[in-house]
Amino acid sequence: MNPNAMKRLICLLVATLAAQGAALAQTFPSKSIRFIAAFPAGGPSDIVSRAVGKRMSEVLGQPVVIENRAGAGGNIGAEVVAKSAPDGYTVLLGGSYLTIAPSLYLKLPYDPEKDFAPIGLIVSNQYVLVTHPAVPARNVKELIRLAKSKPGQLNYGSAGIGSPPHLAGELLKTMAGINAGHIPYKGATPALVDLIGGHIDYYFGGISGALPHVKTGKIRALAVTSSRRSSQLPEVPTVAESALPGYDITTWFGLLAAAGTPRDIVKKLNGVIVSIVNEPELKNYLIGQGVEPVTNTPEQFSVYIRSEISKFAKIVKAAGIKPE
DSSP states (O other), X not given: OOHHHHHHHHHHHHHHHHHHHHHHXXXXXXXXXXXXXXXXXXXXHHHHHHHHHHHHHHHHTSOEEEEEOOOGGGHHHHXXXXXXXXXXXXXXXXXXXXXXXXXXOSOOSSOTTTSEEEEEEEEEEEXXXXXXXXXXXXXXXXXXXXXXXXXXXXXXXESSTTSHHHHHHHHHHHHHTOOOEEEEOSSHHXXXXXXXXXXXXXXXXXXXXXXXXXXXXXXXXXXXXXXSOOSSSTTSOBHHHXXXXXXXXXXXXXXXXXXXXOHHHHHHHHHHHHHHHXXXXXXXXXXXXXXXXXXXXXXXXXXHHHHHHHHHHHHHHHHTOOOO
């Protein structure tokens, strides 16, 4: 076959595939959608998935069935979607666990960049750096100064090894040049309980969980971890603005399908997500749950995932956390 004929054949195949994708998108969805949440019921991912899934069902006119497939730090649920049919009928509420996992596990049952079709971000989540009131530090600079005056004597808690709060603490240590002990807990609640009890000096935790105790004075909020202030704690500065320019740790939840899902279906689902997440009622509900609604395009989401993998890899390496 001559080169011109080959080019015409390729163009014909591309046009045919595009037409098929457009036709599929017009009839999609024609049955229920399986919405995988990779963590147990009652947690942040479950709350977000159920709120978003309910509105997706109403807008698309088909049931959106939430399925909690918890275990292995989110890897079980992610594998289910990665190995599902690429037709848009099985989607994942992905999160930062997808971008941290490559640095923590020697073997993963999926590739976070190659095995998914990113659809779009839904929310971002920042953390708050809090201390016990007995700790003589009212801002991040004072905490850093205190830690440098007592090398190795301060300790901080997190929700577990490799969790975003743990990595937030390690990034603080690296950027500030301090030495502080890390105490991992089995979840956020026991860490927060020990902070309130004065058993640890500081802690990085979710704003929604810490906020009631900040208001009662049981703990003190020093800073939030993202590049911009929280709408829930507008008077609390960021770590970056108060002491360490460039410091930024956030987590996210977004929608993904299996790699190979037709482009037009991805675009249709993205349009639905962008529309419903920006509806005042759902937006306010999500903010009330301690997360910040945020949307983007599939292309932007793909770039964001790659950048997050790189960012967390650097933090894990600097902290000396060994993959399992």
